[in-house]
Amino acid sequence: MNPVLARRYRPQTFTDVIGQEAAVQTLRNALTAGRVAHGFIFSGPRGVGKTTVARILAKAMNCRRAAGPTAEPCGECEACVEIREGNAVDVIEIDAASNRGIDEIRALRDNIRYRPARDRCKFYILDEAHQLTADAFNALLKTLEEPPEWAVFVLATTEPEALPATIRSRCQHFAFRPVPTALIRERMAEICGTEQVVAEPEALDWLAEAGEGSIRDALSLLDQAIAYGGGQLRGEETRALLGRVSDRALAGLMAAVAAADSAAVLAGLEELLATGVAPAQVCRQWALFVRAMLRAKIGAPTDGGEAAAAAAAPFSEEDLTRCLQILLRANGELRWAPEPRLHLELAAVKMAQARRLASVEDLLAALGGGPESGGGAATSGGGGPATSGGGAASSGGSPKSSAAAHAGIGGGAATAASATPPARGCAP
Secondary structure (H helix, E strand, O other): OOOHHHHHOOOOOOOHHHOOOHHHHHHHHHHOOOOOOOOOEEOOOOOOOHHHHHHHHHHHHHHHOOOOOOOOOOOOOOHHHHHOOOOOOOEEEOOOOOOOOOHHHHHHHHHHHOOOOOOOEEEEEEHHHHOOOHHHHHHHHHHHHHHOOOEEEEEOOOOOHOHHHHOOOOOOOOOOOOOHHHHHHHHHHHHHOOOOEEEOOHHHHHHHOOOOOHHHHHHHHHHHHHHHHOOOHHHHOOOOOOOOOOHHHHHHHHHHHHHHHHHHHHHHHHHHHHHHOOHHHHHHHHHHHHHHHHHHHHHOOOOOOHHHHHHHHOHHHHHHHHHHHHHHHHHHHHOOOHHHHHHHHHHHHHHHOOOOOOOOHHHHHHHOOOOOHHHOEEEEOOOOEEEOOHHHHHHHOHHHHHHHHHHOHHHHHHHHHHHOOOOOOOOO
């Protein structure tokens, strides 16, 4: 059985690693200068190359064709081949999630005293290191601070904040970042060329976006998409496989929002959900699309394309900001909601009605508190607060006062808002 793409195309040298330039350059320089530390923490999200770089570092330290540590391991000697295949006797990979107790760390301390069986260094890679217990971390402290000269530790973790400060202070910390979508797409295009798979650019865009910064996740999805398409990647088929919403559908929803047509928004949402897309997925993609619209509106760089820029035309920056806030709030609620569809529909109606609401600045101006009123509270000819009949709307009958009255602010409410009560202890 052939290995999956993520394993077949796993980087074998520092040059092959993508998206982690800072960490790779630092390690290469340290190897060249002979200043390799004895302990490292590789932190970052899943599938970004933490364990891969740890293995490459192990090959660089133990390559037999070099006189010492090298930034360019040959990949062909016995040590490099065994490390690549995962059966090197002096490179010990420990799954800290299932070997998390103090007994396992005691066994590690007992074994580290012995010199490597063949290679220069004894290399310990602790994957998911944050899963170790507090007692296990305490047992590791002394060994990690003063290990034998032949020992190197790499602690790989997705939660560096869970590591004790005493552990972090004894290691060099490298923060691995999510791989940019453009680099993931470029890497997948290269792999498709090698595998002789015909891939439409739109399909690669969907797959790279679905990877969410994880090259391993993206290649796993690529494997699945190749099997689904029979050796070809088509944009629409890939979108359906991933359960994604097209930009065209999201632009249609935003057109209905721009028209303040709640019925059209709900009808479009019903059509999307009928295809089997989860409400949480719709909400997340909708929020990302509105973010792209907002960035296009203010002239910031965006990956939303022409669809987002065209959809943003009827909206102001304030409108898009309000829509994005509504969607982000709904996205947080959907995680725990027993009926996620109801929350999504409510958010959609809120967005459709949001443009009808007057802004706080307009209401203050209508009440006479804005800069256009000529100062201070609403007054009748420069005198005291307006109190006769219609409150703020009674002094001169300005258009803004009429707008406030039609917005549902009655005379009593306007009077209460405009008339300031006397301070306690002062004569009225």
